[in-house]
Amino acid sequence: MSAADERPFPPGDYPVVVVGSGPGAIQLSYELERLGIDHATISADEAPGGMFRRWPFFQRLLSWTKPYAPEERTTRAFERWDWNSMIAERPEHRALQAEYMDGTSDFPSRPEMEQSLTAFTERTGTRIRYGCRWTATRREPGPDGDRFVVETTDGEYRCRIAIVAVGVAEPWSPSTPGIELTAHYADTRSAETYAGKRVFIIGKQNSGFELASGLLQWAARITLASPSPARLSVVVNSLNGVRARYVQPFEDSALGFGVDILNASIERITRSGNAFHVDLRQTVDGSALMLEADEVISATGFTCPLLDLPELGVATFGQAKLPAQTAFWESATVPGIYFAGTITQGAAGLKKHGMPAFSGAVQGHRYNARILARHLGERHFGMDRDRPAIRPRDLLDYLLDEATGGPELWHQKGYLARVVSLGSDGPRDEGILPLTHALDDGDGDSLILTVEADGAGAIYPVLYVRHDGRTEEHALDSHPLLDFRTTAHRRQLADMLKRVVPGVA
């Protein structure tokens, strides 16, 4: 038998096919295996890691893990303090990222992240067929209705459910005249080759400021430009802004030391000899500006490499060409195609007060994967959900414990919810579900608990009470130490529940 033949998941018929080998695909594959859902996971790469095999360029993640957090590493509670590890059922498979950090930073390096993902697949036995590139997709009639044919470099896979977890990793550039003369972020050279250069960076998102921060010690001058103002995460109180790690260019700009941050549209880029000429028009008053640079880099983002899925009917939106999705991450326009990993940010949820979910990062989408696997099991494979009963007198403590430490609620604020149904047999734990599903698609009386942020700095639990067909929103008070297990919160919650849960303490 050749080495190729020893690889798992040869082409053929499978109920589910997962494409990808980054954290999203790994987590989902692990969850499907755990539930006993037969599937094949395939990837063009030669090893686990996805985008973390290449980026971030300056080799340090934007997501932290705190190895000495106040919870035991082997517990679910530790997940709140660990943005990077895959989540797992068995304690020995949890919090692996903490094992692969050299103590120099709470932000693991890119190789450390790659090591932790590899270790997770090895220890859990999560199988992936590497070196198998997805090339095209089509639909054909099957014995139980239409099925998908996933064409790959190894042959064809047929499945009822295709799950795409290929990241948002295809470089994208705008149609600005002369943009073809520039290098994309993805093609940035090693930092020292920019020594003494005037560097112009198009884009003021994290990737632009990552480059600016990394080049501060090398470049002669750095200019960043895009039409809209840059927003700092610490100002907007969310990850929907430039991360605090990249604040130094802002300070240098504010103090006038070699960094310019411009709100301007880039009209045209031309080249004359070794120099670039960049024509700009300032957003504030439309006035023209021209500057010279030795290097121009487009930090203008990435798109989803969805191949031919749009031709199959998958609707996409936004610059990143994210697929439009249901609350359970199924294509809104092509049933049977689901998404996992960072692409799940296409199911944006409510974004209350403008606060985004963390689905674009591991700490958010790892929970989406767990929920998706369970949803597929129930919807397509006849599995029943475990719905443990909760004694009414235990309900207050349970909900306040979840609000204080539930990692799903903290990492996916205002997006994932703990749902407790209130049927004739008393309160039952329905588990963690997407908030939009719980609010819009649920029936019967229920309690829907989230942790939310108001964009002005406050973080607090919210309980949605659905009773007699109406849903009421109740925000609990915030707490300076974010501990909601206080007597006052207990009293506040009891007051909300006494009408709908007889016997609540």
Next chain:
Amino acid sequence: MATRDEIVESLAGMTLFADLSAPQLQGVAGRMDEAFFADGERILRQGLTGSGFYVILDGEVGVVVDGRQINTLGRGEFFGEISILLQKPPVADIVALRPMRCLVLAGPAVEPFLLDHPRVMYRMLQALGRRLTGANRARS
């Protein structure tokens, strides 16, 4: 999927943004997020806090109060601003009547946005005045 240039072109054709220059329109497109809602999907929920300001690029939505549709809105029209200006939960559900693309500005970003673009604020006031006149006429 609309490109940034297509979004700028769409905005340029809307009354709300009719006074803005091309660089300003690019700035607006950069400050707002594009969103897609499937047929039947709820966009705003009556009585729930934390909504945003929405400008319809393509598609149609229904304005639903207590389960009864009272109005529809289409391309170039906007919703969500009253709730943000008054800092009160929306008094209606907004539901996509067919696939709908829109631009969204988060609630906390609306005030600085309007202060940065007084001509947009003026156009919004005009639109609200027209809606008020229409509502008064319907009531009388």
